[in-house]
Amino acid sequence: MTTEDLNTDDTGASGRPGLRTSPLHERHVALGAKLADFGGWSMPIEYAGGGVVAEHTAVRERVGVFDVSHLGKARVAGPGAADFVNRCFTNDLRRVGPGRAQYTMCLDKSGGVVDDLIQYLVGDDEVFLIPNAANTARVVELLRAAAPEGITVTDEHDRYGVIAVQGTRSDEVLKSLGLPVGHDYMSFVQAEWEGEPVIVCRTGYTGERGYELLPRWASAPRLWDALLTAVQDEGGLPCGLGARDTLRTEMGYPLHGNDLGPDITPVMAGAAWAVGWDKDTFWGKGAVAAQRAAKESRLMRGLVATGRGIPRAHCAVLSGSEVVGEVTSGTFSPTRKQGIALALLDRSVAVGDEVVIDVRGREIPAEVVKPPFVEVSVRED
Structure with a gap:
């Protein structure tokens, strides 16, 4: 959005x-x-x-x-709650201890992203979740349907x-x-x-x-x-x-509904780092593992407009006369004072290549880059 x-x-x-x-x-x-x-x-x-x-x-x-x-806010509690959540979502909760937060994704069977969320590990028997607003009810519904006896899933949105x-x-x-x-x-x-x-x-x-x-x-x-x-x-x-x-x-942070969604998997979005590939299971594992191995899907890249204009979602990206991708998020960068975008591009397009963004029939030249688009003054880590 x-x-x-x-x-x-x-x-x-x-x-x-x-x-x-x-x-x-x-x-x-x-x-x-x-x-x-x-x-x-x-x-x-x-x-x-x-x-x-x-x-x-x-x-x-x-x-x-x-x-x-x-x-959203939701709580999963009961004996083995952390292990249960770990069997559902992509990232591996075993990598962190109590008092830590972790970015993760809830996938469907095809590997599409139902939601991306933050999971807070309170302890072995409790995990607190922050889903996106529009997806909270769906995430809670899926967890409740899969929860074993003794584990409760509570929607605490309000x-x-x-x-x-x-x-x-x-x-x-x-x-x-x-x-x-x-x-x-x-x-x-x-x-x-x-x-x-x-x-x-x-x-x-x-x-x-x-x-x-x-x-x-x-x-x-x-x-x-x-x-x-x-x-x-x-x-x-x-x-x-x-x-x-x-x-x-x-x-270069993704927004669900634009850069992640039912048709954009973690592999395509460049979010494979948030997948515990060595875990025995998580929802959608078979589909995304197969996609990762095939190395055929489009991949998320950054675009910096080198001409005047602001990229917008769904604008086609061209190399010569060939359509090689589509913008998923586009905006004016107040820091760089130029247009920037995230886009799903064919694997034939590499960082450093020059492309054209079709913005309502107006062609804007752009360079393919690897996000982030700016250097922040205080690093997160």
């Missing part, structure tokens, strides 16, 4: 009945946010007085705070908010609230803020140093207020999901 695909309303309200709202919805309205439908949730794209480019730049240079409470603090000054923001900082990338700690529990995760979707905080739903507004004040004290901004999209694209 890209910002151009969203149903927006400049008045600050979603304008569409039936959309779910985060615990911070009234805060967004008060800040003059432009809201849109993200996976059935009314969420901010950008804020009045900011805008996507300003918010993006705040994260790259200072710090920003995002509401991502639309993301139990927690999720607030992301991202950028080079993120540690200073959390320190000012007395929250823990400095733990390893892809780890999490249980903490308290003003007597309320909050999970502090060293995770994010921007490439910059940052944290994702999970307060209880009811306490999320107070925490947002405090974080926003601290972010503004550091010269930062509240940031919408428009900036989140440009930030993640600059890093």
Whole structure:
């Protein structure tokens, strides 16, 4: 999903009945946010007085705070819960210990990606999951159908908010609230803020140093207020999901529905690193193992526009007169100040090759590159 695909309303309200709202919805309205439908949730794209480019730049240079409470939350608990989850999803939970997080994928039988998600290993008997908003119910349904006796799968979508603090000054923001900082990338700690529990995760979707905080739903507004004040004290901004999209694209991070999906497997998306190939089993293993061995599928590459224009999803990519691929995500890079894209390309196309992107009948020259498109100022690891 890209910002151009969203149903927006400049008045600050979603304008569409039936959309779910985060615990911070009234805060967004008060800040003059432009809201849109993200996976059935009314969420901010950008804020009045900011805008996507300003918010993006705040994260790259200072710090920003995002509401991502639309993301799903689910808990798998019971004897052997970790082993059960490990038999379902692609990555290998045995590579990490309690208190660690891991990127993984839920596949269908054909190897297509039902969802990509973060799994938090609480212990042998408990795993906490963060799926994408629109896919949470499906992931929970699949897990419940496969769960052995004694293991419960609970949809906790409305139990927690999720607030992301991202950028080079993120540690200073959390320190000012007395929250823990400095733990390893892809780890999490249980903490308290003003007597309320909050999970502090060293995770994010921007490439910059940052944290994702999970307060209880009811306490999320107070925490947002405090974080926003601290972010503004550091010269930062509240940031919408428009900036989140440009930030993640600059890093080459995939978005489900664009760069991952039923027709785009981990092998095609360049996400084979998140597959535990040595595991005895996981959903869809046979299909993706066969595809990996065949070495025939298209592969995800980066494109940098060398001419004026902005690539968009579904634009054809040509080499000479031959169509050699299709853009899956495209945007304007505020950091590079030029168009960038992720694209599925034939294996005959190599990094360094020159191609053309057909944007509504206008040909834009581009170079094939290996993401990320930018060098972040503070490395995740």
